[in-house]
Amino acid sequence: MAAIRQFRSSSAVRAGALALLVLFFIWSAAGCRARAPAGTGRSLTVAGSTSVQPFAEILAEDFYKKTGTNVNVQGGGSSAGAQAARSHVADIGTLSRELKPDEAAVLTEFVIAHDAIAIVVNPQNPVAALTTEQIRGIFSGTISDWSQVGGPQGPITVISREEGSGTRGAFDELLMGKAELTPRALVQDSNGSVKETVAQDPRAIGYISLGIVDARVKPVTVDGVTPSVETVLNKEYSLVRPFLFVTAGPPQGHVKEFIDYVLGPEGQKILRDEGLVPAGPTK
Amino acid sequence: MAMTWQEKAIERLLFLIALSAVTVLILITVFIFRGGWPILAKVGVGKFVSGLKWAPSRGVFGILPMIAGSLWVTIGALIVGVPLGVACAVFLAEIAPPRVGAFVKPAIELLAGIPSVVYGFMGLVILVPFVRTVFGGPGFSVLAAAIVLGIMILPTVVSISYDAIRSVPRVYREGMYSLGATRWQTISMVILPAARSGILASVILGMGRAIGETMAVIMVAGNATLIPRSPLDPVRTLTSNIALEMGYAAGDHRTALFATGIVLFVIIAILNLIARRVLTGGVRR
Amino acid sequence: MNARAKAADRRASALFWGAALLVIAILAGIILYILVNGVPALSWAFLTQAPAKMGREGGVLPMIVGTLVLTVMAILIATPLGVGTAIYLTEYTREGPVTQIIRFGAESLAGIPSIIFGLFGFIFFVIELDLGWSILSGALTLAAMILPTIIRTAEESLRSVPVSFREISYALGASRWQTVTRAVLPTAMPGIVTGIVLALGRSIGETAAVIFTAGSSLRLPTSLFDPVRTLPVHFYILAREGISLQKAYATAAILVIAILLINFVAYYLLARFSARRGAVRR
Numbered sequence: 001m002a003a004i005r006q007f008r009s010s011s012a013v014r015a016g017a018l019a020l021l022v023l024f025f026i027w028s029a030a031g032c033r034a035r036a037p038a039g040t041g042r043s044l045t046v047a048g049s050t051s052v053q054p055f056a057e058i059l060a061e062d063f064y065k066k067t068g069t070n071v072n073v074q075g076g077g078s079s080a081g082a083q084a085a086r087s088h089v090a091d092i093g094t095l096s097r098e099l100k101p102d103e104a105a106v107l108t109e110f111v112i113a114h115d116a117i118a119i120v121v122n123p124q125n126p127v128a129a130l131t132t133e134q135i136r137g138i139f140s141g142t143i144s145d146w147s148q149v150g151g152p153q154g155p156i157t158v159i160s161r162e163e164g165s166g167t168r169g170a171f172d173e174l175l176m177g178k179a180e181l182t183p184r185a186l187v188q189d190s191n192g193s194v195k196e197t198v199a200q201d202p203r204a205i206g207y208i209s210l211g212i213v214d215a216r217v218k219p220v221t222v223d224g225v226t227p228s229v230e231t232v233l234n235k236e237y238s239l240v241r242p243f244l245f246v247t248a249g250p251p252q253g254h255v256k257e258f259i260d261y262v263l264g265p266e267g268q269k270i271l272r273d274e275g276l277v278p279a280g281p282t283k
Numbered sequence: 284m285a286m287t288w289q290e291k292a293i294e295r296l297l298f299l300i301a302l303s304a305v306t307v308l309i310l311i312t313v314f315i316f317r318g319g320w321p322i323l324a325k326v327g328v329g330k331f332v333s334g335l336k337w338a339p340s341r342g343v344f345g346i347l348p349m350i351a352g353s354l355w356v357t358i359g360a361l362i363v364g365v366p367l368g369v370a371c372a373v374f375l376a377e378i379a380p381p382r383v384g385a386f387v388k389p390a391i392e393l394l395a396g397i398p399s400v401v402y403g404f405m406g407l408v409i410l411v412p413f414v415r416t417v418f419g420g421p422g423f424s425v426l427a428a429a430i431v432l433g434i435m436i437l438p439t440v441v442s443i444s445y446d447a448i449r450s451v452p453r454v455y456r457e458g459m460y461s462l463g464a465t466r467w468q469t470i471s472m473v474i475l476p477a478a479r480s481g482i483l484a485s486v487i488l489g490m491g492r493a494i495g496e497t498m499a500v501i502m503v504a505g506n507a508t509l510i511p512r513s514p515l516d517p518v519r520t521l522t523s524n525i526a527l528e529m530g531y532a533a534g535d536h537r538t539a540l541f542a543t544g545i546v547l548f549v550i551i552a553i554l555n556l557i558a559r560r561v562l563t564g565g566v567r568r
Numbered sequence: 569m570n571a572r573a574k575a576a577d578r579r580a581s582a583l584f585w586g587a588a589l590l591v592i593a594i595l596a597g598i599i600l601y602i603l604v605n606g607v608p609a610l611s612w613a614f615l616t617q618a619p620a621k622m623g624r625e626g627g628v629l630p631m632i633v634g635t636l637v638l639t640v641m642a643i644l645i646a647t648p649l650g651v652g653t654a655i656y657l658t659e660y661t662r663e664g665p666v667t668q669i670i671r672f673g674a675e676s677l678a679g680i681p682s683i684i685f686g687l688f689g690f691i692f693f694v695i696e697l698d699l700g701w702s703i704l705s706g707a708l709t710l711a712a713m714i715l716p717t718i719i720r721t722a723e724e725s726l727r728s729v730p731v732s733f734r735e736i737s738y739a740l741g742a743s744r745w746q747t748v749t750r751a752v753l754p755t756a757m758p759g760i761v762t763g764i765v766l767a768l769g770r771s772i773g774e775t776a777a778v779i780f781t782a783g784s785s786l787r788l789p790t791s792l793f794d795p796v797r798t799l800p801v802h803f804y805i806l807a808r809e810g811i812s813l814q815k816a817y818a819t820a821a822i823l824v825i826a827i828l829l830i831n832f833v834a835y836y837l838l839a840r841f842s843a844r845r846g847a848v849r850r
Contacts, residue, residue, distance in 0.1 A: 043787070043794060045700070057622050057786060064787075072785035072795050074701060079536075089700055157421045162506070162527045163339045164536060172340070180338065183348070186423055186517050187506035189527050192809020199810070200412065201421065216810070293745045294660055300652035304719060305673030307712045311680065311688045318691050370587035378584050387588055389835055394595050396827040398773025400804045401820055405598055407807075434594055465577035488679075495681025497776045498804065522683045526776055529687070544687050548680070555679040 043070035044254055048081015048094030049166045050190045051115065051209045052243050055274055056094055059262055062270060066261075069254050075190075078166030082107060085246045091255045095244040096166030096209070097173075107246040112262050113276040116210035117171055117239040118227045120195065120217040124202045127151040129221045135175060138205060141182030146203065158185040159194050159206035167191060170241035171207050211275035232277045243276065315548055319541030331542060337508045339528070339536040346543055351510045352425075352518040353494055353547075359429025359514065360436055360493040365486055367433070368440030369475075372482075375441070376448040377470055388445075395438035403502030406431040411503055420515035423505030428518065431499050436489035443488060447481020448474060480561050487558040491551050497522040521547045599824055606821025609814045615822075619786050623802065624812045628819055630788040634796035637703055637789065638782060639771050642710035643764060649711075650718030651760060657719075658726040659734075659748050678716035685713050686780035694781055701795040706782025710774060714767035721763025725756035762837040769830040773823065775800045799823050 046056050053075050060071035076084065078095035082103045085093030099109055119135055121127060127150055130138075137143035138156055147153045160181055161168035172181075188194045194206040199216040210227050213219055219227050222239065231237035251259050261267050268278040323331055326344055334345015371391060375384050406427055415422030451474050459469040475482070505517025506527060519527075525540050525547075617627030653670065661667055689709030699705045729752050737747040753760075775798075783795025784805065797805075799819055806816035 043790060045785075045795070047701075047783075054622050060787075061620065070787050070790060070794075072783070072787050074783045074785060074795060087695070089694070163337075164528050169340070180341075183336075183509035184507055184517070186421060187508070187519070187527060188808075189501070190809055192805075192811060196808065196810040201415065204421075287743070290743050290745055297652050297656040297660055300649055301656035301670050302673075303649045304653060304677055304715055305670060307715065308673045308677050310692065311677075311684065311712075314688055314691050314696070315684065318687070367587055367591065370584055371591055374584040374588045378581060379588070387592060389831070390592055390595055393828070393831055394591070396769045396773065396831055397598060398775065398800045398803075398823055398827075400773075400775050400800050400807075401598065401602065401823070404803070404807050404816075404820070405601065437591060465573050467577040467580035468573060470580070491679055495683070497681070497683045502808065522681065525683055525687065529690070529780065541687065541691075544684055548684055551679060551681065552676070555676065559675070 043072055044092065044258060045072050045074065045084075045090040046092045046094060046245075046258075047074035047076050047084045047090035048246075049078040049096040049243070050075040051078075051096040051165075051167050052081075052094040055113070055211065055243070055271060055276060058270055058274065059267055062266070063258055063261055066266075067257065069257070071258060077164050078169065079164050082246060085248050088248060091247070092251075092259070093246045095242075095246060097169045097241055097244075099244065099246065103246075107248060108250055110245045110247075110259055110263060111242045111279045112245055112267070113243045113271045113279050114232060114240050115243055115276055116227045116232045116237055117167065117174070117207050117241065118210045118213050118219040119205065119207050119222060119239075120198050120213065120219050121205050122198055122200075122202045123216070123218045125151060125218065127220065128218070129224065131223050132175060135222065136177070136179050139176060139181055139185065140179040141184060154203050157201050157204040158182060159197050159204055160185040160187055161191075161194065161207075162187050162189055165189075166241070167207070167209060171239070174239050174241070213275070229272075229275070229277050240277075242279075312548075315541060315544050319538055319543070319545040322535060322538040322542045323545070325535075331539075332546065335510070337524070339539060342535065344535075344539045344542075346521065346524065346546065348508050348510045349519050349521045349524045349543065350546070352504070353520040353522070353550075355425050355511050355514075355518060356428045356432060356500065356504065356520055357490055357493045359425055360432035361486060361490060363429055363433025364436040364440055364489055364493075368437050368485070368489070369444050369482055371437070371441045372444035372448055372485075373470060373475070375445055377466065377474065391438055391441050394434070399435065399496060399498045400502075402431055402435055403499035406499060406503040414515065418515055420513075421505060421517055423503060423517045424515045425504070425511050425518045426514040428500050428504040428520075429514070431503055432493045432496055435496060435499060436492050439492050440485045440489045443485035444478070444482045447478040447485070450481070451477045484558050484562040487554055487561065491554045491558070494520075494547070494554070495522060495551060497526045501526055521550075599828075602817060602820045602824050605814075606817035606819070606824075609818035610821055614815075614818055618788060619802075622786070622811055623806050623815060628799065628802060628815075628822070630786060631797050631799045631802045631819070632822070633788060634703070634782070635772060635798040635800075638706050638710060638778070638796065638798055639768055641703065641707035642714060642771055643768060645707060645711035646715045646718050646767070647764060650715050651722045653719050654722035654726055655748055655753075657723055659744065659752065674716045674719045677712070678720075682713065682774060682777045685709055686777040688712075689777055689781035700793060701781065701783030701785075702793045703782060703789055703796050704792045706778050706796070706798075709777050709781045710771045713774065713777060714771050717767045717770065718760075718763055721766065722756070722760045725759025725763070726752060728759065729755045758837055758840055762834050765830060765834040765837065769827055769834070772798075772826060772830070773800055774798075775804055 053073055056073045060073050063069065063071055078097050081093035081095050084090035085107055099107060130149060134143060134149050139158055143149060144156055145153065146156055188197055191208045191212050195208050195212060195217055198204040198206045225231050225237045227237050232240050245259055247255060272278045322344060331344055331346060333347050335347050336343045336345045337348060375388055379387060410427045410430055411422040414424055414427050455473050455477060456469055459473050500520050501523045504523060506519045506523055507517035508519055511518045521543055524543050529540050614627040616629050618629050620626035657667055657670060689705055693699045693705035693708050694701055733751045733755060734747055737751040778798050779801055784797045784801055785795040786797060789796045799822060803816055803819040806812055806819060
């Protein structure tokens with residue numbers, strides 16, 4: 001029978017496969033124990049705010065070209081970034097909000113840039129100016145129709161970020177204050193998806209990082225001030241939050257190299273080109 | 284035949300390997316419960332499950348809107364997917380000529396292979412604007428999620444219903460035809476009732492699949508934390524709740540998300556048990 | 569047969585045909601939409617370059633590598649475990665409480681949604697075992713997800729091997745393990761491979777569990793401990809954030825083509841398997 005004829009080859013193949021598997025597991029286990037402490041390995045892990053992520057990515061690309069060190073950039077959110085840095089899951093944590101007291105106690109922070117939060121509406125929406133009170137009213141649900149703020153009749157579709165997002169945390173702190181977000185608000189999980197949603201829905205309003213505003217959405221003036229790098233620098237625009245790199249303890253090795261690079265003239269130029277407000281060369 | 288020690292060793296090894304599935308299951312159960320129990324103990328299971336407000340940054344953890352959301356979306360998916368799925372199963376089992384059937388059956392199974400993010404994206408670019416312009420509301424809605432999920436559970440419903448219909452004894456059909464019944468009379472009066480428990484099982488398994496779906500729902504449901512009052516309202520499901528905030532969460536918030544996972548886990552375990560009971564009960568009958 | 573019943577029969581038939589056509593139309597619609605929008609953006613450069621500017625430019629080479637490595641590793645881990653379990657269930661024991669527990673474990677695992685696997689993989693592999701967001705974490709999690717499928721299909725294939733094969737082998741004086749590896753397994757192999765191919769197809773599209781365990785880094789991985797982004801994760805991020813709709817479609821096109829190929833391979837194998845089985849039974 002054909003089956004018996006094949007016996008030798010299949011048995012050998014299985015034995016070989018099993019042996020490979022065993023070797024493979026031994027190798028991984030060895031690699032496990034040999035995992036290098038932060039900063040001395042061949043790659044860095046940078047994890048945290050999804051607002052910071054795209055900019056960290058561009059910095060990582062450039063850093064790799066200049067030094068050959070791999071930098072892996074992850075999302076996960078500001079809180080997760082702080083957590084990841086603390087527990088050494090990541091070499092550098094990124095945040096788009098201020099550190100909380102318990103985080104600040106154990107983490108070293110570096111401000112790499114300032115970012116404005118822009119309130120955006122669909123380009124088809126004639127409304128171009130809102131006051132802080134109006135924005136608060138819209139996002140808390142007390143104002144629910146565009147006609148109440150000078151626009152055409154129609155219900156307002158509120159778009160927010162999810163709980164735990166640094167952008168949302170900053171928005172809550174800087175603008176909402178005690179007011180709560182309306183439960184009717186749609187929730188999207190990144191700046192980009194908020195922007196996309198606002199771009200698709202003529203009745204939508206949302207808040208995103210100034211650095212990613214483009215022609216698909218229209219930023220409104222807040223209390224008469226247009227969000228821009230200039231108005232952030234001269235402190236006219238008030239919805240501003242810091243982009244932070246945090247480490248557990250003083251950075252060393254490649255980690256220090258990367259942070260120095262980001263805070264140095266080359267890194268800051270990249271951030272400025274991308275629409276962020278640079279933090280300045282030294283901190 | 285006496286077993287050498289090598290044979291015995293192999294048997295032992297295989298036994299250990301065979302326990303791998305159970306081991307993984309136990310690990311998952313332990314770690315999920317361990318991850319979420321603290322918040323249930325702190326807030327109380329009742330309050331957690333029936334709380335109307337979800338505001339973790341303020342320490343408020345109530346997941347009733349998400350339970351309602353999962354329920355609405357799943358029921359919607361069943362309304363969309365079950366009639367269509369059972370109809371396809373009947374088609375494949377009773378009506379399709381063999382060559383058509385040989386083409387349609389693999390095609391439906393292909394539906395199962397399309398990644399959920401692709402379904403979600405199609406829902407995002409086609410269904411959401413459609414619902415918004417035709418029905419009103421933000422477009423992100425129970426309706427959009429129900430349609431997407433309904434399509435996603437089709438392969439499950441079709442394949443299990445198909446098996447159930449095929450396993451109806453031929454005698455039933457022959458009896459009906461010899462009495463002069465039409466095909467539709469045979470199907471409606473004899474075959475479908477006889478396959479009832481298998482079809483029910485397919486519904487329950489489809490339900491389990493719909494409740495567990497994450498990526499597609501996040502993209503089309505809107506994720507608002509309120510109990511939906513109409514199919515056009517945005518909605519957040521238990522799975523979306525976990526996926527949306529998991530990456531960001533720390534401390535109590537993360538524990539609460541694991542607790543959401545526990546609730547989900549328990550609901551699906553119950554559904555699976557019911558499905559198994561229905562399936563095996565049916566066979567014995 | 570009265571006219572009314574005939575009319576009802578015709579109407580019902582039309583309805584059933586309609587249902588089938590609707591489903592086929594939906595399937596075709598999805599596949600065509602992705603391919604029509606995505607294939608024009610596909611190019612050799614796209615397949616072999618790394619992404620630049622978060623995916624706005626460049627290609628998807630790291631994602632292709634990531635997807636391949638992740639799924640292949642998951643299969644390498646799950647197959648010995650799954651086939652071993654199936655062998656144990658069919659060749660080494662009788663039905664009883666032990667086998668029921670094992671089966672219960674496998675079936676329950678099959679019903680657990682991917683987000684729970686993601687949660688588990690995150691808390692267990694990434695955090696507890698300190699593997700971090702890595703290929704290892706992702707592969708181990710995926711392996712757990714596809715294990716039930718492999719167990720189920722392997723068991724089916726093993727059971728379909730005629731008893732006579734085993735009887736002849738024993739009659740020739742072979743031990744149980746020799747029988748399994750030399751007589752039963754080779755015959756069941758096509759069915760087992762089909763199961764593996766199906767599991768492969770399922771794990772390629774997996775997103776939720778992968779994001780939480782393998783991360784979403786854009787870099788080409790240099791070790792098993794590096795995070796990696798797979799094609800569906802990349803598609804999700806590109807599409808949702810509007811980074812580049814064109815590249816998103818192209819990524820999806822690669823996925824859809826891969827799924828189509830995998831399904832065709834699985835059907836070809838299944839057809840050969842049944843044909844062989846049919847021939848052997850005679």
